[in-house]
Structure formats: C-alpha cells, structure tokens
Amino acid sequence: MNPTSPLQRTARTGKRFGWAGGLFAVLMALIVMASTGQAFAHAALIKTDPADGAVLAQAPARFSLIFSEPVSPLVLTLVTPDGTPIPLTSFRLSDQTVEIDNPQTLKSGTHVLSWRVISADGHPVGGSLLFSIGAPSEPPAVSEAIDWPLRSAIWIGKVVLYAGLFLGIGGAFALAWLAGGGRAGQCFVAGAILCGLLAAPLSLGLQGLDALGAPLSHLAQPVVWRTGVGTSFGWTVLIALIALGLGLLSLAGPRAVARPLALAGLVGVGAALAASGHASAAEPQWLTRPLVFVHGVGIAFWAGALVPLGLALKRQAAGAVEFLRRFSWAIVPVVALLAAAGIVLAVIQVQTPSALVDTAYGRLLLVKLALLVFLFTLAGVNRWKLTASAEAGATEVQRRLTRSVGVEVLIVLAIFGVAAGWRFTPPPRALAIAAAQPVSVHVHALQAMADLSITPGHAGPVAASMIIMSGDFGPLDAKEVTLVLSKPDSGIEPLKRAATRPGDGSWRVDNLIIPVPGRWMVRIDILVSDFDMVKIEAPIDIRP
Amino acid sequence: MIKYLLAAGALLVLGTNAALAHITLETQEAAVGSTYKAVLRVPHGCDGKATTAVRVQIPEGVIAVKPMPKPGWTLQTKKGKYEKSYQLYGQAVADGVKEVDWSGGNLPDEFYDEFVFRATLTADLPAGQKLYFPVVQECGDAAARWIEIPAAGQDKDALETPAPGIKLTPKR
Numbered sequence: 001m002n003p004t005s006p007l008q009r010t011a012r013t014g015k016r017f018g019w020a021g022g023l024f025a026v027l028m029a030l031i032v033m034a035s036t037g038q039a040f041a042h043a044a045l046i047k048t049d050p051a052d053g054a055v056l057a058q059a060p061a062r063f064s065l066i067f068s069e070p071v072s073p074l075v076l077t078l079v080t081p082d083g084t085p086i087p088l089t090s091f092r093l094s095d096q097t098v099e100i101d102n103p104q105t106l107k108s109g110t111h112v113l114s115w116r117v118i119s120a121d122g123h124p125v126g127g128s129l130l131f132s133i134g135a136p137s138e139p140p141a142v143s144e145a146i147d148w149p150l151r152s153a154i155w156i157g158k159v160v161l162y163a164g165l166f167l168g169i170g171g172a173f174a175l176a177w178l179a180g181g182g183r184a185g186q187c188f189v190a191g192a193i194l195c196g197l198l199a200a201p202l203s204l205g206l207q208g209l210d211a212l213g214a215p216l217s218h219l220a221q222p223v224v225w226r227t228g229v230g231t232s233f234g235w236t237v238l239i240a241l242i243a244l245g246l247g248l249l250s251l252a253g254p255r256a257v258a259r260p261l262a263l264a265g266l267v268g269v270g271a272a273l274a275a276s277g278h279a280s281a282a283e284p285q286w287l288t289r290p291l292v293f294v295h296g297v298g299i300a301f302w303a304g305a306l307v308p309l310g311l312a313l314k315r316q317a318a319g320a321v322e323f324l325r326r327f328s329w330a331i332v333p334v335v336a337l338l339a340a341a342g343i344v345l346a347v348i349q350v351q352t353p354s355a356l357v358d359t360a361y362g363r364l365l366l367v368k369l370a371l372l373v374f375l376f377t378l379a380g381v382n383r384w385k386l387t388a389s390a391e392a393g394a395t396e397v398q399r400r401l402t403r404s405v406g407v408e409v410l411i412v413l414a415i416f417g418v419a420a421g422w423r424f425t426p427p428p429r430a431l432a433i434a435a436a437q438p439v440s441v442h443v444h445a446l447q448a449m450a451d452l453s454i455t456p457g458h459a460g461p462v463a464a465s466m467i468i469m470s471g472d473f474g475p476l477d478a479k480e481v482t483l484v485l486s487k488p489d490s491g492i493e494p495l496k497r498a499a500t501r502p503g504d505g506s507w508r509v510d511n512l513i514i515p516v517p518g519r520w521m522v523r524i525d526i527l528v529s530d531f532d533m534v535k536i537e538a539p540i541d542i543r544p
Numbered sequence: 545m546i547k548y549l550l551a552a553g554a555l556l557v558l559g560t561n562a563a564l565a566h567i568t569l570e571t572q573e574a575a576v577g578s579t580y581k582a583v584l585r586v587p588h589g590c591d592g593k594a595t596t597a598v599r600v601q602i603p604e605g606v607i608a609v610k611p612m613p614k615p616g617w618t619l620q621t622k623k624g625k626y627e628k629s630y631q632l633y634g635q636a637v638a639d640g641v642k643e644v645d646w647s648g649g650n651l652p653d654e655f656y657d658e659f660v661f662r663a664t665l666t667a668d669l670p671a672g673q674k675l676y677f678p679v680v681q682e683c684g685d686a687a688a689r690w691i692e693i694p695a696a697g698q699d700k701d702a703l704e705t706p707a708p709g710i711k712l713t714p715k716r
C-alpha cells in the first residue's frame with residue numbers, strides 16, 4: 001500500500017504530508033503490535049489434578065488445571081456438595097498450569113470445580129470437573145445457562161460496531177475520495193460513526209462481562225472493564241476508536257486533509273478487525289491477519305459507498321454521475337480481493353465441507369453465503385446493466401439504481417448481523433484442534449504409577465504414551481510394559497498391546513485403534529522384575 | 545450314585561480346565577514345617593510355541609531346595625540370602641536357593657511335562673494362607689509369566705496368568 005500518490009494530490013505542503021504519514025505509521029505499528037502475539041487458538045483443558053471423577057481420601061491442598069497453551073483465569077469457583085459456591089481467588093500461573101489453593105477443609109461428598117479462563121484468541125473457555133472426598137454423593141447442581149440478555153447485547157453491540165466501521169468510516173472514505181464535491185449521505189455517515197463510537201467501548205464492557213460470566217447488571221464494575229481491556233478484543237476496540245475518530249475528522253475537518261484522514265480510517269478498519277476474533281486467531285498467522293485486513297478494508301470500501309451513492313443518485317446531486325463512475329471503476333477489483341480473502345479464510349476456518357452443515361459456524365456461513373449470492377446478483381445487475389445508462393444520465397434508470405442500492409444496504413446489514421453471530425460459535429478449525437488434544441490419566445498405585453496420554457483423545461487411530469514411575473515418584477526401570485484397554489459395557493474384548501521404548505524414557509504404543517468413544521478402563525501391566533508384575537488401572541474418557 | 549457321578553464329572557471338567565490353562569502344582573496342600581515335593585505341571589507352550597525354559601522363584605520361608613535334574617534340560621539354581629535365618633535340624637540357615645532354572649530343553653506345545661523339586665516349608669510360614677511359587681515359562685524369545693498373586697480379597701480366577709500356589713495347613 002503506497003500512500004504517496006493519492007496524498008500528493010491533496011497535501012499541498014510537506015508538513016501536512018508528514019502528519020498524515022505519521023498517523024499511518026502509528027496505525028501500522030498498532031497492527032504489527034497486535035499481530036506479534038503467539039500462535040492463537042482456543043485453549044483446551046488437557047489434565048487436571050484431581051482428575052475428573054476422582055475419589056480422594058482427603059481434601060487436596062491445591063487443585064491444578066493444565067491447558068494446551070497459556071491461559072489466564074477469570075472465574076474459579078468450588079461448589080460444595082450442598083450447592084454453596086466458594087470463589088477461589090488464590091491461584092498461581094506457571095506456563096500452561098493454573099495452580100489454585102484450596103481455601104478450606106472440604107466435607108465429604110462430591111464437589112464441582114468450575115473454571116473459566118481466557119485463551120489467547122480473546123475468547124473465554126469454561127468447564128467444570130467433579131471430584132469427591134471420601135465417597136461420591138449426588139453432584140451439586142451447577143447452572144451453565146446461556147445469558148440471553150447479555151448475548152443479545154453483545155450481538156447488537158457488534159452489529160452497531162460493524163455499521164460504524166463499515167458504513168461510517170467506509171462512507172467517510174467514499175465521500176472524501178469518490179463523491180467529488182458531493183455531500184449526499186454525510187449526515188448518515190456521521191451518524192454511523194457516532195453509533196460506532198458508542199458501540200465500541202460498550203462492546204468492551206460486554207466482552208468483559210462475557211469473559212467473567214457475569215450478568216448485564218454488573219456492567220458498571222471496574223473489574224469488568226479491566227477484563228475486557230485485557231482481552232485481545234481490547235486492541236480491536238482501541239484501533240476501532242482511533243479509526244472512527246479519523247473518519248469523523250475527515251468529515252468535519254478541513255477539506256484538504258479529508259482524504260488522508262479517511263484513508264487512515266479505512267486502514268484502521270482492517271487493522272481493528274485483524275486484531276481479534278476467530279479468523280485472526282487461525283493459523284498461519286502471517287496469512288490470516290492480512291486476509292482479515294483486506295477483507296475488512298474491502299467491505300468498508302464497498303458497503304460504505306452504498307448509502308452516499310444511493311442518496312446522491314436519488315437527489316440527482318451535481319457529482320452523482322461522476323461518483324457512480326469512480327465507484328464502478330474501482331469496485332470490481334475491490335470485490336475480487338474481498339471475495340478472495342473471504343474464501344481463503346472460510347476454507348481455513350471450516351476445513352471440511354461437512355462442517356458447513358454439522359457445525360453452527362458452518363450453518364452461519366451458509367446463511368451468509370446465501371445473502372452474498374443475492375447481494376452479488378443485485379450488485380452485478382447494477383454494475384453491468386444499469387450503471388452505463390445511469391452514467392449517461394437516464395433518470396428512470398438512476399431511480400431504479402437508487403432502489404436497488406437501498407436493498408443492497410439492507411442485505412449488507414443482514415450480513416453484518418450474521419457475521420456478528422460468529423462471536424458465539426467456535427469455528428470448525430478450533431473444534432478440530434480441541435478434538436485433537438490428547439486425553440491423559442494419572443494412574444497411581446502403591447508399587448507403581450503411570451502418566452498415560454492418548455493422542456488424539458478421540459475414537460479412531462491413536463498413539464499412547466506412558467511415563468512409568470515407582471509409587472513414590474521415583475524412577476522405575478520396567479522390563480516390559482503392556483497396555484490393556486477394555487470397555488466392559490460394550491462387549492468389546494480387551495485391546496492388549498505391548499509397549500515399546502523409543503528411548504526418551506517413555507513407553508509407547510503406536511497404531512492403536514480405539515473403536516468407540518466413551519469410558520474405557522485402562523490397565524497398565526508393568527513388569528518390574530522377572531517374577532514381579534504390577535498392574536495399575538484407571539478409567540479414561542475417550543471423546544467421540 | 546448319579547449325584548456322585550455328576551459331582552465327579554463336574555470336578556473333572558473344572559479340574560482339567562484349570563490344569564489346561566495354567567502351570568500348576570500337583571499337590572495343592574502342604575503342612576508348614578514339613579518337606580514338600582513340588583511337581584510343576586506344564587500343560588502347553590507359550591501361544592503354541594515350544595517351551596525352552598522353566599524358571600521358578602522360591603518364596604521366602606522355603607528352604608533346603610533340591611531340584612530334580614531332567615534329561616535334555618540344563619539345571620541351574622540361583623542362590624542368595626534369606627530375609628532371616630531359619631532352623632533346619634538344629635542348624636541356622638541364612639541363605640540358599642532362591643530360583644531354580646531348567647533351560648535348554650524343548651517341550652513342544654502338544655506335549656506335557658513335569659518339573660520337580662523338593663523343599664522344606666519352614667514352621668515360620670503362616671498356616672491357613674496360600675504360598676505362591678511364581679514361574680516364568682520361556683519359549684525361545686517369547687515368555688509366559690505365571691507370576692500373578694491375587695491381592696487381598698481378589699478372586700484368583702480373575703487373574704490371567706496366576707502364579708501356582710499351595711494352601712498351607714497347620715503343623716502336624
């Protein structure tokens with residue numbers, strides 16, 4: 001992106017040019033800062049201590065949760081057998097492990113440790129594990145109900161933010177660069193930007209509420225806002241606010257700087273979107289973030305021009321025909337880029353065609369695609385059927401074009417609504433990453449113990465890896481290790497495989513096939529010496 | 545008469561079943577403080593392969609072990625210290641045979657054979673309990689390990705490869 005040539009046309013002095021260039025540099029720096037984070041994905045819980053379903057003789061001094069990547073805890077609660085929630089506030093983070101102190105002695109019965117953490121892509125992940133002291137009891141009820149008022153508010157906030165970014169900043173860009181001297185739609189564009197300026201910070205608070213699992217009524221609490229700022233969505237909001245401000249300045253400020261300001265705002269739209277969200281979190285980052293940037297800029301260019309153009313044509317304003325000519329000249333390559341970026345992102349996110357139907361994310365994408373087909377048909381008719389005669393000055397055609405542009409705007413709004421729905425659906429890519437995580441179990445007996453992990457942790461071809469230790473965590477040089485998997489309730493004969501030693505101190509079983517998901521019994525036969533074998537056993541849950 | 549026959553038949557079926565499946569000891573009961581002639585019955589090889597070695601571990605409290613040589617097999621013993629010393633004919637015995645190996649032989653899967661040793665069950669052994677002699681059966685590079693000892697309260701039939709054992713009876 002080379003800002004020199006368009007800037008030279010408007011910037012009369014070197015000073016102005018330097019100022020706009022500086023803004024541009026700040027924005028680019030923000031993009032770079034936002035994109036230098038580590039490889040983002042949804043964090044998945046790999047292992048817990050105590051294990052889910054464990055029955056302990058006495059209350060543990062601490063709990064630990066190990067995730068597939070670093071996380072930060074948001075809400076940790078222990079629910080006692082009588083249903084009383086105890087907030088757990090004392091915890092330590094070390095790499096992927098969250099160590100939580102147990103604040104009190106626990107009575108016997110089944111407890112629920114409910115956790116909610118935020119992963120690197122800025123989306124909260126939650127779950128709970130059950131363990132019992134002494135003997136299991138009826139587990140206490142833990143409500144994981146969806147907070148619909150909050151969800152609706154988040155969704156509305158997102159749609160309004162999109163409208164501000166795309167219709168507002170995009171509109172400001174169209175007015176500055178395409179409309180010539182025409183000011184049709186200026187009020188609408190300014191209104192959209194103001195809506196965006198309101199929605200952006202509000203979305204941050206809503207994000208904070210969602211991250212904490214708190215209801216809407218807690219919106220005023222400072223911790224909610226701190227949490228929201230701490231997520232990657234904080235970057236999106238910051239960049240969006242800057243971009244919206246630039247857009248507004250380009251409308252209200254002197255005509256001479258309108259163009260660089262609007263261009264910087266448009267760049268900001270792309271940067272804001274690339275800073276957070278599912279698509280920006282996908283791998284490979286060097287590809288997805290620029291694609292999201294291009295996609296966002298393209299949408300803003302297209303959608304933003306629609307209202308000013310429609311109104312200019314409706315009012316038969318002086319520069320309307322000129323505006324239409326410039327827009328239709330630029331729109332074909334812009335939409336081509338926009339569509340190409342969108343297609344690549346969709347392929348990365350959805351991965352397999354069946355996920356289009358099987359997952360909520362895929363179904364939303366299908367709805368969006370249907371709306372897009374409609375939109376493209378309309379836009380195509382406008383571009384290749386009506387534009388030529390409208391440019392020639394045919395009033396009747398210009399009126400038809402105005403109506404058609406109005407419908408386009410409505411479809412665009414509907415698409416914003418669908419895209420905002422993705423906020424609540426993990427993409428198939430993230431689901432696949434979660435499914436590929438191993439399942440682990442720690443098997444402990446007096447004479448020996450083992451850490452077993454099965455990768456991936458779902459039914460099908462898997463590999464098992466075991467670390468064998470003596471009962472007091474010392475080294476155990478086993479002569480032979482045999483893994484026996486059985487599922488007594490399914491009528492499947494036990495799978496028995498001798499483990500091999502790859503040389504890194506672990507024992508492995510490759511080419512193992514677990515035929516069905518569910519709860520399996522794992523037995524590890526450890527030959528300690530010629531005449532001494534230790535058999536340890538534990539259940540393990542295999543995902544479907 | 546019919547009852548008796550049925551009972552005998554049931555006993556026969558169950559008895560042969562157990563004997564077919566595992567390496568067992570012929571005499572299943574012995575008094576503590578007596579001399580015991582152990583006859584290890586080897587009913588088959590390891591998954592169809594011919595048996596090439598039989599090794600038996602002598603449990604603590606069993607002393608003065610004398611294995612019977614077997615034509616075609618190399619007989620070896622491994623000696624070591626006992627956990628404590630035992631009285632044998634007025635003398636203290638603190639070490640002796642801890643393992644007996646018959647190796648270098650060839651017992652095809654379709655044949656049956658027995659491996660014999662004699663030993664003294666000391667009076668220190670707990671009468672009323674079971675005493676196990678873990679056995680490793682080698683078949684070339686494969687092995688079957690008859691070394692499982694049931695945990696307290698565990699059903700011995702639940703074990704896949706139980707160690708042969710005898711019931712200890714009170715001193716006569």
